[in-house]
Amino acid sequence: MVMEPKLKKQGRGLFDKCTVMPYTWKVQIRSIDHRGLKRLIENDDDREIRRDLVKRVRRILTALIAAENMAGVEGPPGWRIHQLTGDRAGTWSISASGNWRITFEIDGVSVEHLNLEDYH
Numbered sequence: 001m002v003m004e005p006k007l008k009k010q011g012r013g014l015f016d017k018c019t020v021m022p023y024t025w026k027v028q029i030r031s032i033d034h035r036g037l038k039r040l041i042e043n044d045d046d047r048e049i050r051r052d053l054v055k056r057v058r059r060i061l062t063a064l065i066a067a068e069n070m071a072g073v074e075g076p077p078g079w080r081i082h083q084l085t086g087d088r089a090g091t092w093s094i095s096a097s098g099n100w101r102i103t104f105e106i107d108g109v110s111v112e113h114l115n116l117e118d119y120h
Contacts, residue, residue: 027065030107033115037061037102049116056096057116064094070106093119 032038036048046054067073080095093101099120
């Protein structure tokens with residue numbers, strides 16, 4: 001099952017609530033481990049994500065979905081986009097705030113095991 005964010009049709013393109021530029025989905029999300037992220041992506045329901053993280057999580061998800069690959073995921077230096085090492089090798093991490101990270105694995109052009117976690 002491929003999950004795509006709910007977007008509103010406005011004029012000639014699709015827009016999410018974080019951007020003013022239309023985009024097309026480049027990356028497919030195959031699995032989501034965090035229940036709150038799943039609700040946010042499928043139903044635009046942010047009740048299960050901490051209030052102080054919602055805006056940043058939306059921006060990160062927008063960048064992730066719009067990118068063609070991880071080289072195309074760009075954000076401010078505060079996102080600290082990197083691949084984990086050790087027992088979590090192959091897992092990507094993007095900082096949401098403090099110890100909170102969005103983590104995921106890439107399989108070709110799909111994202112798997114998308115999660116919002118405090119892994120420190």
